[in-house]
Amino acid sequence: MxxxxxxxxxxxxxxxxxxxxxxxxxxxxxxxxxxxxxxxxxxxxxxxxxxxxxxxxxxxxxxxxxxxxxxxxxxxxxxxxxxxxxxxxxxxxxxxxxxxxxxxxxxxxxxxxxxxxxxxxxxxxxxxxxxxxxxxxxxxxxxxxxxxxxxxxxxxxxxxxxxxxxxxxxxxxxxxxxxxxxxxxxxxxxxxxxxxxxxxxxxxxxxxxxxxxxxxxxxxxxxxxxxxxxxxxxxxxxxxxxxxxxxxxxxxRRKLLQSASLQVKDRVSRAYGLLTNATLLSTQEALGLLSFLRMGASLDIFSHQALKHVNKTILNIQPAHLARLSTTEQTTSENRDQIRADIIRKELSGS
The missing domain is CATH 3.30.590.10 (Glutamine synthetase/guanido kinase, catalytic domain)
Incomplete structure (x- = not known):
């Protein structure tokens, strides 16, 4: 192999x-x-x-x-x-x-x-x-x-x-x-x-x-x-x-949805909005936003089918995977956040 x-x-x-x-x-x-x-x-x-x-x-x-x-x-x-x-x-x-x-x-x-x-x-x-x-x-x-x-x-x-x-x-x-x-x-x-x-x-x-x-x-x-x-x-x-x-x-999760339904839905929607529109995303910020998206899918706020895309995205934005997927010859601290945002946008567009 x-x-x-x-x-x-x-x-x-x-x-x-x-x-x-x-x-x-x-x-x-x-x-x-x-x-x-x-x-x-x-x-x-x-x-x-x-x-x-x-x-x-x-x-x-x-x-x-x-x-x-x-x-x-x-x-x-x-x-x-x-x-x-x-x-x-x-x-x-x-x-x-x-x-x-x-x-x-x-x-x-x-x-x-x-x-x-x-x-x-x-x-x-x-x-x-x-x-x-x-x-x-x-x-x-x-x-x-x-x-x-x-x-x-x-x-x-x-x-x-x-x-x-x-x-x-x-x-x-x-x-x-x-x-x-x-x-x-x-x-x-x-x-x-x-x-x-x-x-x-x-x-x-x-x-x-x-x-x-x-x-x-x-x-x-x-x-x-x-x-x-x-x-x-x-x-x-x-x-x-x-x-x-x-x-x-x-x-x-259920208690959060019951006690603060609008706030939870808002955070999930904002996470999706940032992930699909941002031009720069650090690893920590991206993982935090993807976490809300994953939770939103489990609560039926967001398409459950998207979970597969979220899991795959979490793997692909790790540093070595990101460098492998990048079309740029060399990833640097300056362009890494941009490449990460591009990868996330492409992955989530299929959800």
Missing amino acids: LFDDLLNNPAKWMVESKDEHDIVLTSRIRLARNLTATPFPGWATRQQRADTLALTSAEARQLPAMKGGYYAELSELNQQQKQLLVERHLISRELAARSEGCAVLISRNQNASILFNEEDHLRLQYILPGIQLKKAWNAVSRIDSGLEEKLPYAYNTRLGYLTACPTNLGTGMRASVMMHLPGLVISEQMQQVVQAAVQLNITVRGLYGEGTEATGNLFQISNQSTLGDSEEQIVERMTRFTSDLAHQEWNA
């Missing part, structure tokens, strides 16, 4: 919505795995990383779920290509910052990806639209089992799977749900959500995870640690919490 084929055919979970009200964008399960008698990537020599990559990638590429997928060593990719994969959530920012001895393998449908020599020897992830953590867990578990049959995993009977970061000890699992929560933000309830999450060992982060801001009212909800819990317990707790949170968000 070629890089251009990958980019020209984004996964359905990137541009479509499974959730009825478009509150839950995606569910992701990520597993951290390491090999015995081999230093973690951060402590390994260049040769050790190369040897680990050769062993693990050879086995991974034989898995039924990964055959015919896209494989690349990070040293073969330029900065824009790496950033494109980050923006599609196919690799982490941490892997993009590395190079020698690191690689990625992405399945043809782009639901599954395997990161080699990031923080751990292997990071396996599976992404699906909507709240589908159990299904994602079952899928990534099959990939994990296939690798464990061939590779000597580092496992301790007391601590579980051994990982570079202590918070991943145990199952090595991170269950994450990407959610759009403008109703709770506008009604100033997010602080209560964060406090409730902490009590359940759950964390609330921005669009690209740890250390990122929640632009466009997009939040990533994840379990905090894994030691002492089984995979099934983590999946069940996360599913219950995010399902309840989606219900709270929908109620918050």
Whole structure:
């Protein structure tokens, strides 16, 4: 599979919505795995990383779920290509910052990806639209089992799977749900959500995870640690919490529409007006306006069919995607906002 084929055919979970009200964008399960008698990537020599990559990638590429997928060593990719994969959530920012001895393998449908020599020897992830953590867990578990049959995993009977970061000890699992929560933000309830999450060992982060801001009212909800819990317990707790949170968000939107109907409709209409007429739009402003448009579509203020265009637009205005779509030879800070406005206008004209 070629890089251009990958980019020209984004996964359905990137541009479509499974959730009825478009509150839950995606569910992701990520597993951290390491090999015995081999230093973690951060402590390994260049040769050790190369040897680990050769062993693990050879086995991974034989898995039924990964055959015919896209494989690349990070040293073969330029900065824009790496950033494109980050923006599609196919690799982490941490892997993009590395190079020698690191690689990625992405399945043809782009639901599954395997990161080699990031923080751990292997990071396996599976992404699906909507709240589908159990299904994602079952899928990534099959990939994990296939690798464990061939590779000597580092496992301790007391601590579980051994990982570079202590918070991943145990199952090595991170269950994450990407959610759009403008109703709770506008009604100033997010602080209560964060406090409730902490009590359940759950964390609330921005669009690209740890250390990122929640632009466009997009939040990533994840379990905090894994030691002492089984995979099934983590999946069940996360599913219950995010399902309840989606219900709270929908109620918050309905209450806003009931108590301030004209104001909500006005903000949605203004957002559409700016997005379809502005000549300059920053990333932050565009995501904020698209957030109102997405909420308006879920409340039937705006065409529900537009949700697909909104989701696709959010992807296309990220920096690397914007540069790729631009007809200008080089994007600069001076022309980037103009190019972004042009892309949004073109995308939304189809809604």
